[in-house]
Amino acid sequence: MKHSKQIKDTKLNEVSALSEALKNASSVMFVDYTTLTMKEGQALKKKLKEGNGKMLVAKNTLIKIAAKNANLPEEAFSDTILSGQTAVVVAEKDPVAPIQILGKFMADTEKTKWKAAVVEGIFQDAAGIGRISKLPGKDQLIAQVVGGISSPLYGLMSTLNGNIQKLVYVLHARQKSMNA
Numbered sequence: 413m414k415h416s417k418q419i420k421d422t423k424l425n426e427v428s429a430l431s432e433a434l435k436n437a438s439s440v441m442f443v444d445y446t447t448l449t450m451k452e453g454q455a456l457k458k459k460l461k462e463g464n465g466k467m468l469v470a471k472n473t474l475i476k477i478a479a480k481n482a483n484l485p486e487e488a489f490s491d492t493i494l495s496g497q498t499a500v501v502v503a504e505k506d507p508v509a510p511i512q513i514l515g516k517f518m519a520d521t522e523k524t525k526w527k528a529a530v531v532e533g534i535f536q537d538a539a540g541i542g543r544i545s546k547l548p549g550k551d552q553l554i555a556q557v558v559g560g561i562s563s564p565l566y567g568l569m570s571t572l573n574g575n576i577q578k579l580v581y582v583l584h585a586r587q588k589s590m591n592a
Contacts, residue, residue: 439507470500488528501514
């Protein structure tokens with residue numbers, strides 16, 4: 413009897429920890445990792461950690477309970493999605509960075525597949541999450557915005573600088589003609 417209570421307590425603790433991770437996540441991805449080797453899994457976990465994400469593995473029934481506790485959209489933890497081997501990847505800060513890391517990993521290894529995701533509270537199917545994974549990163553988007561804003565300013569500065577140089581040339585020529 414004591415042994416079954418320990419197992420039950422362990423499962424309750426696991427669900428509690430998983431529920432907390434899902435509640436605090438900016439995005440949650442459900443991934444099929446059936447063909448992933450232990451070594452590849454460790455490499456993926458390391459990459460995800462660098463992107464402020466982490467991969468968690470639990471039984472589908474425990475994931476379902478934790479997802480309900482975290483108030484994720486119901487379609488995210490349907491029986492269709494939570495079938496087979498399912499890894500849960502949570503993004504702790506930037507909701508897109510771990511998605512991009514996973515997308516690149518999937519493209520490079522073809523070992524894992526998207527099942528679904530919840531990005532900032534919005535359900536995404538496998539196709540939607542695949543499109544998100546191909547978006548440029550936050551730093552790249554910021555650079556594009558800054559470049560887009562600064563480009564016209566450099567053009568304006570160049571035009572004004574050219575006009576000032578012409579004015580100086582005219583004034584210099586006028587001064588020479590008056591001195592001659």
